[in-house]
Amino acid sequence: MKGNACERLGIDSKQIHLPEETTTEQLLDQIEKLNEDETVHGILLQHPVPNHIDERLAFDTIAIEKDVDGVTSEGFGQTAFNFGKFPSCTPAAILEMIDFYHIPVEGKRAVVIGRSPILGKPVSMMLLNRNATVTMCHSKTENLPEVIQQADIVIAAVGKPSFVQGNWVKQGAVILDAGYNKGNIGDVDYDSCVEKAGAITPVPGGVGPVTISMLLKHTVLSAEWKTAKGNI
Amino acid sequence: MKGNACERLGIDSKQIHLPEETTTEQLLDQIEKLNEDETVHGILLQHPVPNHIDERLAFDTIAIEKDVDGVTSEGFGQTAFNFGKFPSCTPAAILEMIDFYHIPVEGKRAVVIGRSPILGKPVSMMLLNRNATVTMCHSKTENLPEVIQQADIVIAAVGKPSFVQGNWVKQGAVILDAGYNKGNIGDVDYDSCVEKAGAITPVPGGVGPVTISMLLKHTVLSAEWKTAKGNI
Structure with missing residues (x-):
């Protein structure tokens, strides 16, 4: 549903399927690659993840400026303190x-x-x-x-x-x-x-449907803010 | 009172007084120096700060492993998610x-x-x-x-x-x-x-007095964890 919604809006979405036996370290590596990828404006870790994965660590590895799903501890803190950009x-x-x-x-x-x-x-x-x-x-x-x-x-x-x-x-x-x-x-x-x-x-x-809209809105905002920054 | 309490416990404490007209940038520079200083295990920003200072930005510049006073957004998030090391x-x-x-x-x-x-x-x-x-x-x-x-x-x-x-x-x-x-x-x-x-x-x-004890406890824990890490 999220992929379809992206397509309707003209957002490129890429699904990365990792095998069940992926370790926490491998997942973190993948997230860090996406953090560094300048063409990526939002990262969504589909959860729950398998039990052997440290889900909290995986969430908190997402760069805050790409945390469009609002899952990081830091993003939560910013939301709680009323200046968060992407609440859950x-x-x-x-x-x-x-x-x-x-x-x-x-x-x-x-x-x-x-x-x-x-x-x-x-x-x-x-x-x-x-x-x-x-x-x-x-x-x-x-x-x-x-x-x-x-x-x-x-x-x-x-x-x-x-x-x-x-x-x-x-x-x-x-x-x-x-x-x-x-x-x-x-x-x-x-x-x-x-x-x-x-x-x-x-x-x-x-x-439910509004939740998906929020994810898309955050992703668009993330891209727009990055572009605005790049133009300064 | 905090300085005296440090002395009683054998914690070295250093007070850095900045002039009233210090800018946010100058304060952030000072905090970053303390973040990098390996002999410092805890940073306390005495607040409230003057109005022209971005207090939240100053708090959030403190490295989380030295945030013994529990003021960062990220530290708050970790506390809220029940794995924070140094709650306020x-x-x-x-x-x-x-x-x-x-x-x-x-x-x-x-x-x-x-x-x-x-x-x-x-x-x-x-x-x-x-x-x-x-x-x-x-x-x-x-x-x-x-x-x-x-x-x-x-x-x-x-x-x-x-x-x-x-x-x-x-x-x-x-x-x-x-x-x-x-x-x-x-x-x-x-x-x-x-x-x-x-x-x-x-x-x-x-x-009040127990609050000061918590600050000291967090500082000692920060130093102990750093030492333990160094020994691995």
């Missing part, structure tokens, strides 16, 4: 949709379910930087439905199919479903939530 | 005290008041990584006393003298006061909070 794509998509539909964020209670490095953590920081009061929940959270009940904005990013129930959410809450589970099922039980939600995203559709 | 010192002190007094964190509701890059944001991430359910509050939070009322652990890091009132906190809550205001006053109204708190830190004393 799913969080970026969530904020893009919130802005597109003029959903108010400042002073609102946001509850984020899930704390992954490319989803729950960055979207929490981005909502915080927009002046929401943000609660970060996860598998060890006690009385989760009660916590969600207080939310004006619910971000479901937990990886459990149809997890969030309609009777957990407040009337009028805005529900963004960033879940991708087997069978194209989201993290939100759409049918029970749609009646109470002030706004809700479906799965499939919703956050 | 005040958050590290807060966690150190929580551990020392065996305060349970997992599954507890933590409320952090304040969202600075070296305090509110990193301590939120560190508590999250310890499996607390963390709510991040700030100046735009509505009904703050109600939010604090739910907290098992309150972290005050807002920079407002005697701000947190006893009638805001839950009976038995653990209150850590990371505030440093003029006149050596914390962010917590100690007298009204002490009766309700299960545990509470005072100001002066409390988090």
